[in-house]
Amino acid sequence: MKFSVFAVVVCLTIGLIAYVLMPLFSYEAGNAGVVVVGDEVLLPLPTKVTKLVVEEAMLLRKSIREWRKEPITITQLSMLLWATQGLVEDAGFGWYRRTAPSAGATYPLEVYVVVGERGVSIGSGEFLKAGVYKYDYLRHSIKLVKEGDFRVDLWRASLRQDWVRDAPVTIVLCAIYERTTGRYGERGVRYVHMELGHVGQNIYLMATALELGTVAIGAFYDEEVARVVSVAKNERPLYLFPVGVPEEPYRASFDELAKLYEKLRSKP
Numbered sequence: 001m002k003f004s005v006f007a008v009v010v011c012l013t014i015g016l017i018a019y020v021l022m023p024l025f026s027y028e029a030g031n032a033g034v035v036v037v038g039d040e041v042l043l044p045l046p047t048k049v050t051k052l053v054v055e056e057a058m059l060l061r062k063s064i065r066e067w068r069k070e071p072i073t074i075t076q077l078s079m080l081l082w083a084t085q086g087l088v089e090d091a092g093f094g095w096y097r098r099t100a101p102s103a104g105a106t107y108p109l110e111v112y113v114v115v116g117e118r119g120v121s122i123g124s125g126e127f128l129k130a131g132v133y134k135y136d137y138l139r140h141s142i143k144l145v146k147e148g149d150f151r152v153d154l155w156r157a158s159l160r161q162d163w164v165r166d167a168p169v170t171i172v173l174c175a176i177y178e179r180t181t182g183r184y185g186e187r188g189v190r191y192v193h194m195e196l197g198h199v200g201q202n203i204y205l206m207a208t209a210l211e212l213g214t215v216a217i218g219a220f221y222d223e224e225v226a227r228v229v230s231v232a233k234n235e236r237p238l239y240l241f242p243v244g245v246p247e248e249p250y251r252a253s254f255d256e257l258a259k260l261y262e263k264l265r266s267k268p
């Protein structure tokens, strides 16, 4: 009896100390609603930030490979990561539906982001620490995996495609195949790749709506990318998406498109 009272007192004291000290280890960085707690960055929550409707985003979607020497903002990064695997609904029983469909809700994908030096602005002239981060969809946060600017290493690993080296950030989509093949056997492999396509298009459309540019990268050395990003043993990197502010904004209109269709239909 005496011991349990003692245990309760100890727990309460530890809890109180943690509560009092927590603000010392977390701080609000910049002025864009970013809270940094140790190695975790709580991203601004997803909200309506773009003006484009979906058909405009589809019309304007284009692979972009040249960027201005400008950072993207933490809000833009938040929206891009939410587009990959962000949650949209508490579906009960510990299942949270996400922005992309998943075969049997097995959710095999894991998302990393390689952030360059001064790659992501957080307001007040401050930037996110350069490094590799992993996205936590439940907390809508990113956790630092390792610090440093790894863009040149990623560029080497992706057959020296310059748009990987020059982009302020690159999103790296990885899969844990076993989550899906465990339920569907060999067929699960194709399901993982289909899911990857859904997420890839989400990134393209979100980037377009945010007036950013991206390009899907499938050509890279798997093992090298895995090493640069320091992915977990069971994660396979499958798709890279460098993102930046386009050098030239791409313009298109439905009027021009109508003319193109007219021309094509006029041919015998």
Ligand SMILES: Cc1cc2nc3c(=O)[nH]c(=O)nc-3n(C[C@H](O)[C@H](O)[C@H](O)COP(=O)(O)O)c2cc1C
Residues within 6 Å of the ligand: 061, 062, 063, 064, 065, 161, 215, 216, 217, 218, 219, 220
């Ligand atoms: C699976 C896949 C892999 C791709 N890999 C690369 C790549 O490694 N490097 C690159 O510059 N573009 C890559 N692309 C982008 C294509 O070149 C691009 O989508 C295509 O030229 C059509 O242009 P658009 O996306 O502007 O419509 C890839 C696209 C897909 C779907």
